[in-house]
Amino acid sequence: MTTNSSTSKAAHINHILETEGDAVAANTQGFNQGRYDSVGTLEEYEQFKSEARAIKEDAIDRLPDLIAELREAVEANGGTLYLADDDADANDYVREVVDEVDGERVVKSKSMTSEEIELNEALAGDDVDVVETDLGEWVLQVADEAPSHIVAPAIHKSREGIAELFNEQFDPDEPLETAEDLTMFARGKLAEKITAADVGVTGANFVTADSGTMALVTSEGNARKTVTATDTHIAVAGVEKVIPTVEDLRPFIELIGRSGTGQDITSYVSLLTPPVDSPTLDFETDELGSADDREFHLVLIDNGRMAMRDDEDLRETLYCIRCSACSNSCANFQQLGGHAFGGETYSGGIATGWEAGVEGLDTAGEFNDLCTGCSRCVNACPVEIDIPWINTVVRDRINRGTDAELDWLVDGLMPDEESAGLDLDKRLFGNFATLARLGSATAPVSNWLASNDLSRRLLDRVAGVDRRRELPQFQRETLRDWMADRPSVADPDREVVLFPDLYTNHVQVERGKAAVRVLEALDVRVRLADVSASGRAPLSQGMISTARSYAETVAADLGPHVAAGRDIVVIEPSDHALFQREYGKLLDDESYERLAENSYEVFEYVYGLLANGGDETALRGGDGQQIAYHSHCQQRTIGVDQYTETVLEDLGYDVATSSVECCGMAGSFGYKEDYYDVSIAVGEELAAEFTTPETEDRTVVASGTSCLEQLDDLLTRPPKHPIELIAPRSWTERVTRD
Amino acid sequence: MSKTSTASTTDRFVDRLEDFGVSSTITGIDGVETEIEAVAATPAVGVDPSIEGVSLPESVDRELSPAAVDAAATGVTEAVLGVADYGSIVLPSTQSGVEPVSLFADQHVAVLREADIVPDMGAALSTLGDQFRDDDWSGIIATGPSATADMGALVTGAHGPKTVHVIIVRS
Numbered sequence: 001m002t003t004n005s006s007t008s009k010a011a012h013i014n015h016i017l018e019t020e021g022d023a024v025a026a027n028t029q030g031f032n033q034g035r036y037d038s039v040g041t042l043e044e045y046e047q048f049k050s051e052a053r054a055i056k057e058d059a060i061d062r063l064p065d066l067i068a069e070l071r072e073a074v075e076a077n078g079g080t081l082y083l084a085d086d087d088a089d090a091n092d093y094v095r096e097v098v099d100e101v102d103g104e105r106v107v108k109s110k111s112m113t114s115e116e117i118e119l120n121e122a123l124a125g126d127d128v129d130v131v132e133t134d135l136g137e138w139v140l141q142v143a144d145e146a147p148s149h150i151v152a153p154a155i156h157k158s159r160e161g162i163a164e165l166f167n168e169q170f171d172p173d174e175p176l177e178t179a180e181d182l183t184m185f186a187r188g189k190l191a192e193k194i195t196a197a198d199v200g201v202t203g204a205n206f207v208t209a210d211s212g213t214m215a216l217v218t219s220e221g222n223a224r225k226t227v228t229a230t231d232t233h234i235a236v237a238g239v240e241k242v243i244p245t246v247e248d249l250r251p252f253i254e255l256i257g258r259s260g261t262g263q264d265i266t267s268y269v270s271l272l273t274p275p276v277d278s279p280t281l282d283f284e285t286d287e288l289g290s291a292d293d294r295e296f297h298l299v300l301i302d303n304g305r306m307a308m309r310d311d312e313d314l315r316e317t318l319y320c321i322r323c324s325a326c327s328n329s330c331a332n333f334q335q336l337g338g339h340a341f342g343g344e345t346y347s348g349g350i351a352t353g354w355e356a357g358v359e360g361l362d363t364a365g366e367f368n369d370l371c372t373g374c375s376r377c378v379n380a381c382p383v384e385i386d387i388p389w390i391n392t393v394v395r396d397r398i399n400r401g402t403d404a405e406l407d408w409l410v411d412g413l414m415p416d417e418e419s420a421g422l423d424l425d426k427r428l429f430g431n432f433a434t435l436a437r438l439g440s441a442t443a444p445v446s447n448w449l450a451s452n453d454l455s456r457r458l459l460d461r462v463a464g465v466d467r468r469r470e471l472p473q474f475q476r477e478t479l480r481d482w483m484a485d486r487p488s489v490a491d492p493d494r495e496v497v498l499f500p501d502l503y504t505n506h507v508q509v510e511r512g513k514a515a516v517r518v519l520e521a522l523d524v525r526v527r528l529a530d531v532s533a534s535g536r537a538p539l540s541q542g543m544i545s546t547a548r549s550y551a552e553t554v555a556a557d558l559g560p561h562v563a564a565g566r567d568i569v570v571i572e573p574s575d576h577a578l579f580q581r582e583y584g585k586l587l588d589d590e591s592y593e594r595l596a597e598n599s600y601e602v603f604e605y606v607y608g609l610l611a612n613g614g615d616e617t618a619l620r621g622g623d624g625q626q627i628a629y630h631s632h633c634q635q636r637t638i639g640v641d642q643y644t645e646t647v648l649e650d651l652g653y654d655v656a657t658s659s660v661e662c663c664g665m666a667g668s669f670g671y672k673e674d675y676y677d678v679s680i681a682v683g684e685e686l687a688a689e690f691t692t693p694e695t696e697d698r699t700v701v702a703s704g705t706s707c708l709e710q711l712d713d714l715l716t717r718p719p720k721h722p723i724e725l726i727a728p729r730s731w732t733e734r735v736t737r738d
Numbered sequence: 739m740s741k742t743s744t745a746s747t748t749d750r751f752v753d754r755l756e757d758f759g760v761s762s763t764i765t766g767i768d769g770v771e772t773e774i775e776a777v778a779a780t781p782a783v784g785v786d787p788s789i790e791g792v793s794l795p796e797s798v799d800r801e802l803s804p805a806a807v808d809a810a811a812t813g814v815t816e817a818v819l820g821v822a823d824y825g826s827i828v829l830p831s832t833q834s835g836v837e838p839v840s841l842f843a844d845q846h847v848a849v850l851r852e853a854d855i856v857p858d859m860g861a862a863l864s865t866l867g868d869q870f871r872d873d874d875w876s877g878i879i880a881t882g883p884s885a886t887a888d889m890g891a892l893v894t895g896a897h898g899p900k901t902v903h904v905i906i907v908r909s
Contacts, residue, residue: 073871077874078874133897134888135886135888135889135896136886136888139888139889152887152888154888158890159889159890159891160890162889162890178891179889179890179891179892179893180891180893182889182890183886183888183889183893183895183896184893184895186889187895187896187897190897191808191897195804195808208870210870210871211870211871211874212874213870213876219884219885219886219896220884220885220886220888220896220897220898221841221884221896221897221898221899222896222897224837224841224878224897224898225841225842225897225898228837228838228841229838245867246863246866246867246870246871247860247863247864247867249863250859250860250863253859253863253879254859261887264757264824264881265824265826265879265881266881267880267881267882267883267884267885267898268878268879268880268881268884268898269878269879269881270876270878270879271866271870271876271877271878271879272831272876273870273874273875273876274876276831276837276876277831277832277833277874277876278831278832278833278835278836278837278838278876279802279833279834279835279838281804281807281838282804283804283805283808286803286804286805287803287804288802288803288804288835290833291833
């Protein structure tokens, strides 16, 4: 990336943050909380997710057969199914149908697929009047803007902004002000358009192959009117919307509203087997006509989807039901919305998959880096798509496709497995293992060098490292040095291998020492693993080959320990999560399962030791000490954050926990100048939770390296890892000498 | 289904209707006309429910036209199913015009047999599955009034009814 495009990217992101950030944050965070509340009352939530996933897997697997079955059903019902290769093909077909019925006005209900193929523009080219009837979409049509969210397209606009727009554009007798005013005004305007329309265009959330039934999930009733008030109904939908049977709709109906906007169910789920049986309504002649006069066309669109189906990594994207959970649960999306975190049509986490498949890597590459891999969308997705993995794979493909410019600078330094063409910032951060090794070996000189103005300017210019961030301070004595001649526990109950991740080994050495002391206090003999680099850093940059090579080294080093009955304990939550999740994609099944089953986050392990008779009094109790705790995003996704809270509470600490999805630092993300401001905007939400009257005096602890760095930058009191709280002062008694 | 479970299903249904801002009354077959008169604003249009013994009161216009449907303050129709878990009613798209009558007016009054209330969405879809496959059946699962939050706050009556009332007919 050149300096110019980088500057303009940062400028664009900052502009969106300033102009749209507040409205987007209020709306998406409301949806996200609504999701938690709503799924919390659904007993079968996890079961429905698994069912939904299974139905989609099966449907995409059998897609050609299902489309054939669907065609038969639609034709038997008296409709037509047209399978369009691409956007132009689909648009030509719709234009023909509109032309054949002499359609002068088309009314539409919300359809992202029609946005994808730019149907409105195609029809407008034929002088057809196209009117969006979803109120949010209509606002955008009047304002000539693009959707900022796949479900609630106008969330970037405030009520005041919409009032100003309407008052300016329509000059009503009385100026419009309240949401009620605006809604009723729009309803009236649109009713005139709908009753005088010839053709109704809808999308389809699901289409069942057995009956030719389409499900439309809406709240306003505009889709109902669009279908009822027009004689010709055209539905446009991606081929991936086909599912086998009507009964298969159940988990989707139960999940889609809850997952998206946090409604248990939306006002209307239209289940239409068109042409529908309702009488036609001719408002001009005031006559009811026969339903036999209704016409129906289902336009199923490929536009890259069949190729995605054949792509092992992008295929999962086709399971997406466009609910928007991944957008709403994403800390970066919450600050930016789809105008920055989105491509031509789709926005949010899963958009990378859609845009890569439908538009191509260039479009996906424009916003793909905004996914930090925090994984908070993973549990939110009702069809269990591993969205961060799709983002990683696409990032890897983008890396490999980019032209090289300054690779000579780091080629000799960075021992990665990547082909030329990788962005320098990615290469720098992806090879953190090398940086950390050199950093400690030459500390404190390396720290002085890194913090002098000239070095910072060079880092900024060459690798886009934002000068406003403090860089990690490498410690001269690594955890490994400290452990080298350390005596071991005399008569241990068990023996573990502590994984000295790069940060713990080189930067946050104190938390490593504390972890060792805690384990020893509980009669556990501690060895250090011989490896420190997990592959997390390169994986974050989309350097999958490099990450895989690290993963294989880690598995080779830790495998024999597991075989010898030693458990693996991990301090850094992003590395623990890596062992639990992403190593499944990087290693063979056996190596992955062996490591995943036998590795524990440090507090998870301490919890287990205490639950099995470990001596609580060997640890430092809290005696009511007030703590503000921020768990780590990836730790929460795999559900181990609870152990830290439980152990701290059991030891007598008074714990207040943050509720934000992510700290916003996310490894290297917050260091990059393009993303510094959004990283800070996300972090400030966390900082705000820890500076309320109730929390401002609490000791701040956080599990993740990145979270600690972010909190250190944003708060005046220094945070630490919670293990440092409970590490005993009198640990020396438990070792053989000292 | 036993009588007890029907009663608890009805209770659940009524509770969930309230959650979504829908009022309801329970009455016998004989009481339906009176109930409709009591709740329906005028002018009202309606489609006769296909429930034996139930007809619409004189005050409800059954001569449908697009203008009458559009101008009505209330639309009265049947609902063929109730879904207790969600407080949803299922409105069939019929040649008689249930769909426009239940959609265009500010108030929708639905008449539903208590025996047609099913406990959950799974039961609703298995009940309707063969009708979709064999009869090209279409219908709307409607829950609460028409609503939007697109204009900065939640407003009912975005395109469809602002209020919904369900008359549950006990046999």
